[in-house]
Amino acid sequence: MLISDFTFSIFFRLIPISRVLSTGHEAPSGLFDADTIFALSSGHGRCGVAVVRISGPAAATALRSMAGLTCHLPPPRTALLRRITDPHSKEVLDRGLVLWFPAPHSFTGEDSVEFHIHGGTAVITAVLQALGSVSGMRPAEAGEFTRRAFQAGKLDLTEVEGLGDLIHAETEAQRRQALRQMSGDLGRLYQDWSRRLKRCLAHVEAFIDFSEDELIEDGVLNRADLSVQELQAEMLQHLKDERRGERLRSGIQVVIAGDTNAGKSSLLNTLCQRPAAIVSPIAGTTRDVVETALDIGGFPVLLSDTAGLRDSRDVVEREGVRRARERVEQADLTLVVVDCAHLPLDGGGAVASLQGHLRSVLPSQQHPDTGCLLVLNKVDLLSETQRWKLKEELSGVYGLPPVCPISCQTHQGLKDFLTVLHSRHMICYYIILLLYVLTYSVLNLHDFCTWNISKS
Numbered sequence: 001m002l003i004s005d006f007t008f009s010i011f012f013r014l015i016p017i018s019r020v021l022s023t024g025h026e027a028p029s030g031l032f033d034a035d036t037i038f039a040l041s042s043g044h045g046r047c048g049v050a051v052v053r054i055s056g057p058a059a060a061t062a063l064r065s066m067a068g069l070t071c072h073l074p075p076p077r078t079a080l081l082r083r084i085t086d087p088h089s090k091e092v093l094d095r096g097l098v099l100w101f102p103a104p105h106s107f108t109g110e111d112s113v114e115f116h117i118h119g120g121t122a123v124i125t126a127v128l129q130a131l132g133s134v135s136g137m138r139p140a141e142a143g144e145f146t147r148r149a150f151q152a153g154k155l156d157l158t159e160v161e162g163l164g165d166l167i168h169a170e171t172e173a174q175r176r177q178a179l180r181q182m183s184g185d186l187g188r189l190y191q192d193w194s195r196r197l198k199r200c201l202a203h204v205e206a207f208i209d210f211s212e213d214e215l216i217e218d219g220v221l222n223r224a225d226l227s228v229q230e231l232q233a234e235m236l237q238h239l240k241d242e243r244r245g246e247r248l249r250s251g252i253q254v255v256i257a258g259d260t261n262a263g264k265s266s267l268l269n270t271l272c273q274r275p276a277a278i279v280s281p282i283a284g285t286t287r288d289v290v291e292t293a294l295d296i297g298g299f300p301v302l303l304s305d306t307a308g309l310r311d312s313r314d315v316v317e318r319e320g321v322r323r324a325r326e327r328v329e330q331a332d333l334t335l336v337v338v339d340c341a342h343l344p345l346d347g348g349g350a351v352a353s354l355q356g357h358l359r360s361v362l363p364s365q366q367h368p369d370t371g372c373l374l375v376l377n378k379v380d381l382l383s384e385t386q387r388w389k390l391k392e393e394l395s396g397v398y399g400l401p402p403v404c405p406i407s408c409q410t411h412q413g414l415k416d417f418l419t420v421l422h423s424r425h426m427i428c429y430y431i432i433l434l435l436y437v438l439t440y441s442v443l444n445l446h447d448f449c450t451w452n453i454s455k456s
């Protein structure tokens with residue numbers, strides 16, 4: 001039986017992964033740099049305690065000369081309170097903790113030292129200058145400690161990426177994902193694939209080399225092919241994750257769109273609780289895309305307010321409308337804002353009007369049931385009778401996305417709308433699909449069509 005082309009192609013394409021991911025947790029020889037590097041690791045700005053890290057062969061020398069340790073080095077990984085002095089003038093620069101991490105039991109796998117000093121600018125500058133005067137030492141380049149850790153086999157590339165994500169994590173969910181990746185979950189999965197592929201490769205090579213001598217048992221080739229097909233299925237499944245990780249890293253794109261004056265900018269300001277966008281009764285106020293980052297239920301959300309969609313002769317406004325449409329095309333979730341005071345409530349026809357709004361906002365290929373919420377703004381302008389009429393007309397209607405009536409002015413209905421957006425589970429797993437499904441079920445569950453208007 002012939003092994004399929006695909007089988008062979010992933011076979012050979014993925015073999016180098018094993019090299020990238022191999023973490024024997026031993027330093028491969030010849031990879032260590034001769035330079036000793038140092039840097040402020042705790043970030044810039046005044047703070048109580050700052051951490052200065054040193055890594056490389058001269059780390060012990062720097063520790064001895066700056067912490068007044070003439071003979072013995074401190075016990076490994078034990079904090080010692082010392083006077084930190086200039087190695088040449090012997091002037092005391094600060095009093096702080098020193099820690100000694102002998103190779104290979106350090107972050108970089110090299111001899112490393114940490115100075116925990118006071119976080120004032122002058123103290124930090126003095127200590128860094130003193131370190132720079134020790135021979136063989138130089139300031140670290142950006143990411144150099146991590147590069148050394150990678151070269152020493154302390155971290156694989158997925159862990160390095162996880163570490164970067166952890167440092168930049170702004171929300172709870174980002175922190176959790178980064179920590180999982182940093183603890184090697186992804187690396188372990190890829191290593192498992194790599195091991196299985198190598199085993200298959202070995203079997204195929206053995207078959208090619210020795211099959212004519214009949215030293216190879218029957219069915220080796222078939223089993224290798226089956227294993228590779230299984231791996232192919234696993235990899236395709238892994239890649240088909242709706243860009244979950246990427247969304248968690250960069251944020252879910254939520255776009256506010258609709259007619260001019262519907263209250264889109266008011267909604268953005270209400271959600272981010274600051275006047276991020278200009279609000280005015282003049283139609284066509286917003287021209288550019290106004291973005292703000294939000295943390296919704298621990299998940300990062302990038303909320304964008306856009307120009308009102310209408311035909312215009314004004315070139316600037318036309319460009320704003322083009323950008324708005326582009327954003328809606330890229331959105332994970334579109335909040336279609338409609339001024340409900342302008343809906344034809346008395347003679348019926350509200351549903352048809354809302355469908356018209358959806359058609360004018362959403363890309364033609366997008367089904368209005370998915371990735372979209374209808375926000376009926378300005379309910380404060382409706383009379384009690386009009387609200388009931390609207391409710392009657394919308395109840396039991398199919399083919400519309402979930403409907404959230406709110407008022408950005410009085411905040412009526414806002415709590416329920418936020419509950420829908422805050423529902424953690426909506427955003428965490430299969431974000432968009434679940435967003436719709438759960439939104440819809442929440443709406444049904446609480447008979448959201450009653451909208452709680454009377455309660456609020």
Ligand SMILES: Nc1nc2c(ncn2[C@@H]2O[C@H](COP(=O)(O)OP(=O)(O)OP(=O)(O)O)[C@@H](O)[C@H]2O)c(=O)[nH]1
Nearest residue numbers: 260261262263264265266280284285286308408409
């Ligand atoms: N009564 C009432 N007025 C509102 C509400 N929300 C917004 N408005 C008013 O509606 C007008 C338009 O609001 P915006 O938020 O600027 O509307 P927009 O959709 O961003 O408008 P463009 O940027 O021109 O497309 C302003 O005068 C707001 O004060 C609301 O819930 N109730």
Ligand SMILES: [Mg+2]
Nearest residue numbers: 264265285286
């Ligand atoms: Mg606006």
